[in-house]
Amino acid sequence: MASLLEFSDTRSSCPPASNVGDASLRPRALRKKLVRRALPDHSRALRRVFQFAFVLLNVRIGAGFYAWVRVFEAGTQGPSMTRPAGVEGWLPLAGLMNFKCWVTTGRLPATHPAAMFLLVAFLAIAFLFRRAFCSWLCPIGTLSEYLWQVGRRMLRRNLRLPRWLDLPLRSLKYVLLGFFVWAVASMSGSDIEEFMHSPYGAVADVRMLNFFRYLGQTAVIVLAILVLASMLVQNFWCRYLCPYGALLGLASLPSPLRIRRSPDACIDCAKCARVCPSSLPVDKLITIKSAECTGCLECVAVCPAEDALQMCLPVLKRSQNGRRLPAWAMAVGIAALFLGIIGYAKASGHWNGDVLDYVYRQLVPHANELDHP
Numbered sequence: 001m002a003s004l005l006e007f008s009d010t011r012s013s014c015p016p017a018s019n020v021g022d023a024s025l026r027p028r029a030l031r032k033k034l035v036r037r038a039l040p041d042h043s044r045a046l047r048r049v050f051q052f053a054f055v056l057l058n059v060r061i062g063a064g065f066y067a068w069v070r071v072f073e074a075g076t077q078g079p080s081m082t083r084p085a086g087v088e089g090w091l092p093l094a095g096l097m098n099f100k101c102w103v104t105t106g107r108l109p110a111t112h113p114a115a116m117f118l119l120v121a122f123l124a125i126a127f128l129f130r131r132a133f134c135s136w137l138c139p140i141g142t143l144s145e146y147l148w149q150v151g152r153r154m155l156r157r158n159l160r161l162p163r164w165l166d167l168p169l170r171s172l173k174y175v176l177l178g179f180f181v182w183a184v185a186s187m188s189g190s191d192i193e194e195f196m197h198s199p200y201g202a203v204a205d206v207r208m209l210n211f212f213r214y215l216g217q218t219a220v221i222v223l224a225i226l227v228l229a230s231m232l233v234q235n236f237w238c239r240y241l242c243p244y245g246a247l248l249g250l251a252s253l254p255s256p257l258r259i260r261r262s263p264d265a266c267i268d269c270a271k272c273a274r275v276c277p278s279s280l281p282v283d284k285l286i287t288i289k290s291a292e293c294t295g296c297l298e299c300v301a302v303c304p305a306e307d308a309l310q311m312c313l314p315v316l317k318r319s320q321n322g323r324r325l326p327a328w329a330m331a332v333g334i335a336a337l338f339l340g341i342i343g344y345a346k347a348s349g350h351w352n353g354d355v356l357d358y359v360y361r362q363l364v365p366h367a368n369e370l371d372h373p
Contacts, residue, residue, distance in 0.1 A: 111355060
């Protein structure tokens with residue numbers, strides 16, 4: 001999978017440059033004088049707003065789902081609460097299974113349908129805006145980002161694994177993704193529908209909640225190791241182990257957006273490479289095509305030179321301004337895709353599942369006792 005991790009394109013840049021050689025190889029005396037950016041960059045502030053808004057949204061969904069589960073566990077006979085379908089965003093495998101069922105049978109899934117629509121939304125965001133879900137929306141990505149920042153403040157630095165170890169470890173998330181894709185691919189559409197309508201499949205979300213409610217000793221140790229590793233190494237989980245991130249990374253490869261560097265405007269300060277959470281050599285490439293790029297715009301935010309580094313649209317014409325995508329436009333696009341797809345699912349009646357309350361009353365209190373079909 002190493003070929004998916006780092007790509008460069010020396011044929012195009014933003015803006016066009018007469019010299020497409022590696023700027024880092026120029027003698028210091030020949031480097032251009034810094035032309036400072038005329039306008040401030042607001043990409044960090046925008047991304048922080050999206051991160052915290054999505055964290056708060058997930059906290060609200062999680063609290064509502066926990067309260068809903070407790071109602072059924074307590075056996076309350078009055079009107080039950082509404083189950084927040086957004087919790088199915090934490091069931092990516094159910095989303096992948098339902099997506100295959102929809103593609104192969106033409107029938108929209110009736111159990112955990114929100115999982116599929118959320119998966120489609122995140123894939124669409126990855127295709128159009130790189131792996132922006134990971135750096136703009138994902139609560140785990142946000143937590144991971146702040147963990148390594150805490151580790152850096154405590155230890156004054158983060159560990160950077162040597163390349164001979166980093167590349168094989170990065171392949172692990174693709175191996176995990178391959179296993180899940182193989183498991184789903186081996187099931188037919190009818191098998192998936194049968195699984196989803198089984199008692200085990202109907203309360204998969206409750207079983208997920210119970211896993212975190214009743215953590216065993218082994219799970220606590222594993223989570224503690226992941227937290228410690230995330231403090232020592234930038235984005236440890238996202239970089240090495242997250243199969244969801246691997247899927248979105250592959251979906252982002254044909255994305256029309258690219259981080260592009262202008263060698264003529266670049267002053268070779270290498271700030272972009274040092275700040276990149278994916279450790280990409282931004283200062284040595286013309287175009288960033290890596291599946292590891294999360295579209296976080298950190299490299300663009302720290303670049304001091306005017307027009308040296310930009311998130312760009314495809315090269316369709318010579319006009320420089322026509323190809324540059326400002327951070328606010330990227331933010332609007334991410335929000336529009338996310339809200340638009342969810343809005344369609346709700347408006348079309350395909351957001352909430354078909355499991356009735358009386359079935360939940362029977363299954364929820366015994367969710368952990370159910371066997372896999």
